[in-house]
Amino acid sequence: MILARCEGAARTFGSGAAATVALQPTDCEVRAGDRIALVGPSGSGKSTLVHLLAGLDAPTVGTVHRDADPIGVVFQGPSLLDPLTVVENVELPLLLAGEDDARARALAALERLQLRDLAEKLPEEISGGQAQRVAVARALVRGPRMILADEPTGQLDHVSAERVIDVLLAxxxxxxxxxxVSTHDPVVAARLDTRWKMASGRLSLEVPTWPR
Structure with a gap:
């Protein structure tokens, strides 16, 4: 089953002489059960493609079709809301969607990630690795059909990075x-089955696999 499809989707920022083409016209599909590593250097267009697939941005030309609801998104940088406790951050997507049992489901998501004891702490009171795992719990709390993670381990040490990938795969x-999962880390990419490669805004779906 196809959950998301790009058909000639491209994204340009700015206009005229100052225009920057972040993503060239792209055709790709994400299917149920896919495990995709989107690899490439910083600035190659990985984040732009992830944002289009997630519906966080719209293509300048072309179309993106989505048949996945809900979608879970994990960002690279700090994304927790500072005034909210850990559990309040995790339950927020449920509250915004008007779903029931938000607090209980948020606590259960934290429990699965072994973060239950951090529930009442503020983001400033936990480590960077813990904060990223809380962000993962928030992305997963609604039981998404498609999970998009944009450099989720880019700011983590090796142990924390492995733990985040373990959680996402599980x-x-x-x-x-x-x-x-978009990444420039070959160790992270090796954990997933399929490689998509970005270079200068162009997507290649057939690339050599990373050695396992």
């Missing part, structure tokens, strides 16, 4: 969800 397996 959550995708548990929910039967597709998982797309």
């Amino acid at each position: 959550a995708a397996d548990h929910a039967g969800a597709a998982l797309v």
Whole structure:
């Protein structure tokens, strides 16, 4: 089952002489059960493609079709809301969607990631690795059919990075969800089955796999 499809989707920022083409016209599909590593250097267009697939941005030309609801998104940088406690951050997507049992489901998501004891702490009171795992819990709390993670380990040490990837893979397996992880880390990419490569805004779907 196709969960998301780009058909000639491209994204340009700015206009005229100052225009920057972040993503060239792109055709790709994300299917249920996919485990995709989106690899390439910083500035190659990985984040732009992830944002289009997630519906966080719209293509300048072309179309993006989505048949995945809900979608879970994990960002690279700090994304927790500072005034809210850990559990309040995790339950926020449920509250915004008007879903029931938000607090209980948020606590259960934290429990699965072994973060239950941090529930009442503020983001400033936890480590960077813990904050990223809380962000993962928030992305997974609604049981998404597609999980998109944009450089989720880019600011983490090796141990924390491995733990985040473990959690993402386990959550995708548990929910039967597709998982797309953008990364420039070959160790992270080696954990996923399929490689998409970005270079100068162009996507290549057939590239050599990273050695396992």
